[in-house]
Structures are given as structure tokens and as C-alpha cells.
Amino acid sequence: MGRNRFSNIYLMLVFLILYAPILYLVYYSFNSGGNMHEFEGFTLDWYKEVFADTRLLIIVLNTLVVALLSAAISTILGVLGALAIQQVRRRQPKNVLLTLNNVLIVSPDVIVGASFLILFTIIGIKLGFVSVLLSHIAFSVPIVVIMVLPKLEEMSTNLVDAALDLGASRLDVLTKVVLPYIKSGIFAGFFMALTYSLDDFAVTFFVTGNGFSTLSVEIYSRARQGVSLTINALSTLLFLFTALLVFGYYFLNRRKALAVGMEVKQ
Amino acid sequence: MKGLVRAFALIFIVAFGLMYLTSYLNSEQGYSGGNTLTIYNWGDYVDPELLEKFEEETGTKVIYQTFDSNEAMMTKIEQGGTTYDISVPSEYAIAKMKQEGLLLPIDSSKLSNLKHIDPRYMDLPFDPGNQYSIPYFWGTVGIVYNSELLGGKKLTSWADLWDPSLKNQILLADGAREVMGMGLNSLGYSLNDTEEAHLQEAKRHLGELTPNIKAIVGDEIKMLLAGEEAAVGLVWSGDASEIMGENEKLDYVVPTEGSNLWFDNMVIPKTARNIEGAHAFINFMLDPENAAQNAEYVGYSTPNASALKLLPEEISGDERFYPGPELTEKLEVYENLGKRMLAHYNELFLEFKMHSK
Numbered sequence: 001m002g003r004n005r006f007s008n009i010y011l012m013l014v015f016l017i018l019y020a021p022i023l024y025l026v027y028y029s030f031n032s033g034g035n036m037h038e039f040e041g042f043t044l045d046w047y048k049e050v051f052a053d054t055r056l057l058i059i060v061l062n063t064l065v066v067a068l069l070s071a072a073i074s075t076i077l078g079v080l081g082a083l084a085i086q087q088v089r090r091r092q093p094k095n096v097l098l099t100l101n102n103v104l105i106v107s108p109d110v111i112v113g114a115s116f117l118i119l120f121t122i123i124g125i126k127l128g129f130v131s132v133l134l135s136h137i138a139f140s141v142p143i144v145v146i147m148v149l150p151k152l153e154e155m156s157t158n159l160v161d162a163a164l165d166l167g168a169s170r171l172d173v174l175t176k177v178v179l180p181y182i183k184s185g186i187f188a189g190f191f192m193a194l195t196y197s198l199d200d201f202a203v204t205f206f207v208t209g210n211g212f213s214t215l216s217v218e219i220y221s222r223a224r225q226g227v228s229l230t231i232n233a234l235s236t237l238l239f240l241f242t243a244l245l246v247f248g249y250y251f252l253n254r255r256k257a258l259a260v261g262m263e264v265k266q
Numbered sequence: 267m268k269g270l271v272r273a274f275a276l277i278f279i280v281a282f283g284l285m286y287l288t289s290y291l292n293s294e295q296g297y298s299g300g301n302t303l304t305i306y307n308w309g310d311y312v313d314p315e316l317l318e319k320f321e322e323e324t325g326t327k328v329i330y331q332t333f334d335s336n337e338a339m340m341t342k343i344e345q346g347g348t349t350y351d352i353s354v355p356s357e358y359a360i361a362k363m364k365q366e367g368l369l370l371p372i373d374s375s376k377l378s379n380l381k382h383i384d385p386r387y388m389d390l391p392f393d394p395g396n397q398y399s400i401p402y403f404w405g406t407v408g409i410v411y412n413s414e415l416l417g418g419k420k421l422t423s424w425a426d427l428w429d430p431s432l433k434n435q436i437l438l439a440d441g442a443r444e445v446m447g448m449g450l451n452s453l454g455y456s457l458n459d460t461e462e463a464h465l466q467e468a469k470r471h472l473g474e475l476t477p478n479i480k481a482i483v484g485d486e487i488k489m490l491l492a493g494e495e496a497a498v499g500l501v502w503s504g505d506a507s508e509i510m511g512e513n514e515k516l517d518y519v520v521p522t523e524g525s526n527l528w529f530d531n532m533v534i535p536k537t538a539r540n541i542e543g544a545h546a547f548i549n550f551m552l553d554p555e556n557a558a559q560n561a562e563y564v565g566y567s568t569p570n571a572s573a574l575k576l577l578p579e580e581i582s583g584d585e586r587f588y589p590g591p592e593l594t595e596k597l598e599v600y601e602n603l604g605k606r607m608l609a610h611y612n613e614l615f616l617e618f619k620m621h622s623k
Contacts, residue, residue, distance in 0.1 A: 035492075035512065054291060055330070061288040068281035072274055121345050175267045183270060190277075205338075209348040211304060211329045221309045221332040 022239060029232035046233035056218070056234065063198065063215040066129070070136035071193035077137070078144025078189055083178070085145065086152045098149075104142040109202030112139055117206040127209030135207050136197045143196060144189035151185030152178075184253075191249065195242070303543040304329045306339060306350040308530070311403075313563035320550050326543050343368050343535045351538040352547055357392040357529045360399050361602045369398040370534045376545040379552035386594075387529065387569035391601055399531035400548050401569035403561070405503035406589070406597060407444055407526040414515045415497035424452035424521040427498065432478045437490055437499040440482050442608075442615035443600060444526065445472065448500060451523045458601040469614045473621060482619060491516065502528065503587055507565040518586045524596030529569075 029047075033040030050056060085101075088094040104112075116135045125131055155178070163173045179186075201216035208217050215238075219231055305312075309332040317328045331350070333339040336359035342348050344366070355363060363369050374380055377400070387401045411421045415435075421427070427436060427448075438445055447457040449468030459465065480496045491499045492512040501509070506518040532551065534544045550556060557573035567587050568574060574582050582588055589597070603611070 058288055058291050061284050061291070065281050065284045065288065068277055068284070072277045072281070076274075117341075117345060127342075127345065127348055179267050179270060186270065187273075209342060209345075211331065213331065218332075221334045 025232050026236045026239070029229055029236045031229060035229075046229045047237075049230045050233050050237070053230070056230070059213050059215055059218050060234070060238075062129075062212060066132055066136055066214060067194050067197040070133055070140055070197045071190050074137045074140035074193050075144050075186060075190045078141045078193075079148055079179075079182075079186055081141060082145045082148040082152055083174075085149065101142045101145050104139070105146065109139075109200070113203040113206035116203065120207065127207055128212040131207040131209070132204055132212065132214065135203050136200065139200070139203060140193035140196055143192050144186075147189035147192055148182055148185040151182040155181050187249075191245075198242070301325065301540075301543070302327045302329055303540050303547055304331065304349055304351050305547070306331050306333060306342075306348075306353040306535075308332065308354065309334060311354065311530075311564060313560050315563075316551075316556055316560055319556070320547060323550070324543070324546055326540070326546070328547075340368065343537060346537060348537055349539045350535050351540045351544040353533055353535050354402050354530050355533060357390070357531065358600055358602065360531055360533060361392040363533070363535075364393065364398055368536050370536055370538060370541065371397050372400060372534060372548070373545060377549045377552060379549050379554075382552055382554050382557070382570050382572040384569055384571040384574075390529070390599055392529075392599070393531070399533045400552070402530045402532045402551070403504070403564065403566040404527065404529045404569050405566055405587070406520045407447065407500070407502055407528070408506065408518055408520040408586075410491055410499045410501050410506045410509060410516055410518050412491070412494060412497045412513075412515050413517060415494060420517075421498070421519055422522055424448055424523050427478060428452075428475055430477070432498060434478065434480050435497040436475070436478045437480055437487050437496045438482045439487055439500050439502070439505075440484050442612045444500060445482075445618070446611050446615055447526055447600075448472075451521065451525060454523065457524075457526055457598045458603060460603060460607055465610070465614060469618055472618050476621065488512075504564075504566045507587065511565070520586065520589050520593055520597075522593070522596075524593075524598065527594075527597035527599050529599070530566075 028039065030042050030044070031039050032043035032045065081101075085094065085097050088097060113135070116131070116138070120127065120131050125134075159177055159181070160173055163177045168176065199216060200214075201220060204214050205217050205220070208214065215234075222228065222231060303326050305317075305328060307330065311332075312330070314330075317330060320326070321328055333342070336355050339353060339355060340359060340363060343350060343353065343363070360369075374396070380400070383401055387404060388396055393399045409421055409424075409427070413419060416432075419431075426432075443457070446465070446468060449472040450457055450459050450464065453464070453468060453471055455464045455468065459468075481490075483490065487499055487501060488505050488509050490496060491501075492509045494513070494515075499509075501518075503518065503520075506516075510516045510518060532548050534541060538544055551560065552570065554570060554572035554576055557568050557570035558576040561568035561570075561573060561577060562581065568577075574588070585593075
């Protein structure tokens with residue numbers, strides 16, 4: 001009992017430390033004083049300013065478009081990649097492929113960003129929406145592979161054999177057996193890619209240009225002048241938005257899990 | 267499978283919907299037409315109202331993009347995948363960009379307002395004859411201090427910093443030339459001194475300052491000084507005016523021994539598309555009224571003599587930001603000392619940093 005209480009306190013402490021900076025930021029986004037030193041009074045001015053600043057809104061929309069598109073495309077590519085890797089039966093080449101995939105995940109963003117800048121320069125792609133989208137897809141694909149592969153591995157090969165025995169074509173097996181089975185992995189991969197894209201700074205910093213910018217890069221260049229509370233307000237909105245997404249995803253999953261559980265009972 | 271297809275179809279529809287919304291907002295702002303001007307400038311370094319005025323006057327739409335360091339800006343321009351029409355680098359960056367062929371020459375016959383610029387700020391060593399750059403703002407390096415924390419004491423010179431009463435009170439901006447320059451200036455040498463004996467002496471002299479130094483920091487120096495974490499800071503005048511806006515207990519002084527004079531100039535990068543528009547914009551910013559409005563908004567010192575006359579007395583008469591002729595005499599612009607000498611400066615600064623704690 002005593003140990004239990006201790007671990008609860010510890011857990012609460014950890015969460016407090018995790019959320020304190022965000023709460024601090026949210027708190028001051030309502031400060032009429034205009035700085036982060038002392039709280040003068042409650043105001044919604046900073047939120048009004050966010051919505052009045054069209055340039056900032058365009059940048060927010062850009063960020064969301066890049067995140068959604070890159071996450072969706074890299075999920076498709078990543079799933080295909082995971083299927084291909086799973087097909088490799090021999091141990092050694094498979095390990096080599098997996099390691100190569102993981103190297104991309106652990107390599108520093110700065111290196112990835114600089115490499116992309118050099119690559120785009122050589123092949124003559126103009127910096128802007130396309131360059132940002134391509135690089136985001138590139139660093140998201142390995143993440144999706146990593147999220148999907150365990151699901152594939154966990155699937156019993158008997159399922160596929162049974163389907164084939166019953167006369168299913170290869171395509172049927174893929175669309176009616178394999179993909180539904182790994183669905184949760186696919187969505188997990190999609191959401192990981194989405195968040196990676198949303199908060200990436202280092203890679204994006206190198207490949208933005210020509211009037212196209214994302215939020216992380218914009219906030220960075222504004223921070224030089226001292227972060228305005230508009231940024232606090234915007235961050236609060238984004239935090240709420242992502243929190244809603246996560247909770248929404250959680251509740252959908254739970255409802256489905258309950259539904260599945262009921263079916264089993266019947 | 268059906269669910270997956272539906273989910274992904276939905277994601278793509280939402281993404282394209284947002285994309286349409288963006289392009290709608292963009293065209294609402296008038297950004298989609300061919301007649302645009304892309305400005306690549308420091309964050310918050312121009313009055314947004316002036317950009318609107320320029321758009322109204324010329325019908326050219328302005329895209330304003332920001333960078334946070336000369337180095338980042340140079341990399342983007344060097345890469346060539348960008349189409350910036352105007353940029354505003356600092357003087358040493360201009361010299362470097364010129365050397366690397368990143369700039370287009372400026373046709374001064376198109377700049378009818380060039381006559382308003384104070385001749386003192388023209389034809390400087392980093393760009394003789396102003397072939398590639400036109401002055402935008404200038405400033406100094408100096409000391410910001412909080413006299414309340416210092417018990418009402420006033421600082422006027424570099425030598426004051428060595429006072430033992432300032433123990434653990436000084437923040438330095440992390441720049442080799444700024445700090446070494448302070449060492450050299452405090453001994454009466456030039457900022458651009460290359461004599462080994464003088465440099466070593468400056469380093470030793472800086473070494474004696476170490477008990478007073480609290481930290482050597484980057485851009486966060488503004489936050490720390492405004493938050494009264496330390497009483498004294500070595501900063502650029504632009505930063506100083508910003509911090510003083512946040513905390514009125516602070517004061518700025520250009521040391522009497524002399525200091526650095528820096529410039530941010532407008533240039534046309536080699537990647538520019540709208541060269542005609544770029545000239546029009548430079549000329550627009552040189553207009554005394556516009557220059558004055560901009561100087562008032564940004565808070566840095568304007569090189570525009572006619573604009574200075576239009577500024578309220580409390581700004582133009584502020585000796586801290588527009589030092590009198592006697593002090594101006596002592597201010598020096600950084601010369602390009604060459605790669606080897608710069609490396610030596612950096613090395614000495616590094617040694618000083620290592621021994622300071």
C-alpha cells in the first residue's frame with residue numbers, strides 16, 4: 001500500500017514537470033501586461049491578434065497541409081516498405097534492411113536537413129512547398145515502417161495460408177486479410193508521422209524558401225526579437241488542437257474495442 | 267480495408283481543402299499575381315504599415331520573409347533555389363557576399379532619394395562606392411546597465427567595467443570581435459588592431475575582468491537583462507533600445523574610449539527576379555518620411571539625414587543612439603581582417619572563455 005502511494009506521487013511529479021512549461025505558457029497567453037515576467041490582468045487580445053494576422057494563419061495552414069499530406073503519403077509508402085521487408089525471409093538481408101531503416105531514424109535532423117538542401121540544389125528543385133513536403137515524407141517513412149512491421153510480424157502466417165487455400169487471390173489476401181489486421185499499426189504510424197512533421201524544425205529550416213514557411217521556422221525567427229505573447233496564444237491553440245486529436249483517437253479506439261468485446265461475448 | 271480507404275480519402279480531402287483555403291487567403295492578399303516583391307529581412311525589422319503603403323503606391327505585392335542570422339541568410343541565397351529580391355545583411359556579410367558573387371550591382375541612377383543619406387555612412391570600406399549596398403540602419407556596441415542594481419552608479423567607459431564593485435554582474439554577448447574589441451578599445455587600441463603584442467595585452471586585460479563576468483551568452487542576453495538577472499551587459503545598440511523598452515530602469519551608453527559602428531544595408535541578391543521592383547523599394551525606403559517612420563517603429567538609428575530632421579527631438583537628440591561628433595570620431599567599422607586574423611581573434615576569445623571560469 002505504502003509503495004503504491006509512493007509510486008503515485010512519483011508519477012504525479014513526473015507529469016507535473018512534463019506539463020509545467022506548457023501550463024506556464026498558457027497562463028501568460030492571457031496576460032494583458034505583454035511580457036512573461038508579471039501577470040497584470042486577463043485579456044484575449046493575443047488570441048485576437050493571432051486571427052488578425054493573415055500571414056501567420058497562412059503559415060499555420062501550410063504547416064497543417066504539409067503535415068497531413070506528408071503523413072498520408074509516407075504511411076502508404078511505409079506500409080508498402082514494411083510489407084516488402086516482411087517478405088524477405090532470410091535473416092541477414094532482413095536485418096540489414098531494418099538497420100538501414102533505423103539509421104535514418106536516429107541520424108541527426110541537422111544532417112538530414114543539410115543533405116536535402118544539397119540534394120535539392122544539385123537536382124534543381126526550387127525551395128518551397130515541394131521541397132518541404134518531400135523531405136517530410138522522407139523522414140516519416142522509416143517511422144511508419146517501424147510502427148507497422150511488428151504488427152505484420154505478429155500476424156500468424158496461417159491466416160494468409162488459409163485465405164489462399166480458400167481461393168483468395170494475392171490482392172484479396174492483401175486487402176481483406178493483411179491490411180485490416182495491421183490497421184491499428186497503420187494509424188499509429190500515420191499519427192506518429194503527423195506529429196513528427198508538425199514539430200520538425202531542423203530539417204524544415206534548411207528547405208523552406210520562396211514565401212513558404214512552417215510554424216516552427218517562423219516562431220524561431222520571431223524568437224530572436226523576444227517571443228511575443230501572440231506566439232503563446234497560438235501555441236495554446238495548437239496544444240488544444242493536438243490534445244483533442246489524441247483524445248478523439250483514444251475514444252474512437254475504446255469504443256471500437258468495447259464493440260469488439262461485445263461481439264466476442266455474444 | 268474499406269475503413270482505411272475512407273480514412274485516407276478523408277485525410278487527402280481535408281489536406282486539399284486546407285490547401286485551397288491557403289491559396290484563397292494568399293490571393294485575397296494579392297500574392298498570386300506575377301508582380302510581387304520578396305523581401306528577406308530580420309524578424310520585425312520594418313514597419314508593416316510601410317509595406318502596405320508601398321503596395322498601394324506601386325501595385326506591387328510584398329512577400330515578407332525573415333531570417334535570424336547573416337549566416338543562415340547567406341546559405342539560402344547561395345543555394346539558389348530562392349527568389350529573394352531584397353535582403354538586409356550586416357556589413358561583414360556584405361563584404362563576404364560581394365566576394366562570393368552573391369549580389370547584383372545597384373543602379374544608383376534609379377535611386378532619386380539617395381541624396382538624403384548622410385555622406386558619413388556612404389562609401390565605407392566594406393563596399394566602396396556603394397556599388398552593391400544602400401544603408402538601412404546603423405548602430406553601435408555598448409554597455410547596458412541597471413543603475414538601480416548598481417546603487418545609483420553611472421557607467422560611462424569600458425574601464426568602469428573593471429571596477430571590483432561589479433563582481434559577478436556582467437553579461438557579455440558571445441561574439442569574438444565584440445569582446446576582443448572591448449579589450450582593445452579599453453586599452454586605447456583600434457578594434458581592427460592586428461599587432462600580436464596588442465592582442466595578447468588585450469587578452470590579458472580581459473582576463474582581469476573575469477571576476478566581474480557572470481556569463482557569456484547569446485540572444486537570451488536581452489531576456490536576462492530585462493529580467494534583472496544581471497546589472498550590466500555588453501550588447502548592440504539595437505538590442506539595447508529593445509531591452510530599455512521592456513525595463514525602464516536600464517540605460518545604454520557608448521563607452522568614451524570608442525566602440526564599434528555597425529551597419530545593416532539593403533542589397534539585391536543574385537537570385538532576384540523583380541530587379542525593377544527592388545530598386546523601387548530601396549528608393550521608397552530612402553524617402554525621408556518613410557525612413558523616419560521606420561526608424562521610429564524599429565528603434566534603430568537611421569543613416570538618413572533628412573529623416574533624422576523629421577524625427578521627434580527625443581529620438582534624434584538621444585546621444586545614446588545618435589552620439590555626438592566627438593564620440594562618433596572614435597567609432598570604428600569592423601574591417602575584413604582576413605581569414606587567418608579572424609581565426610586568431612576567435613582563438614584568443616576562446617582561450618579567454620576557457621579561463622574565465
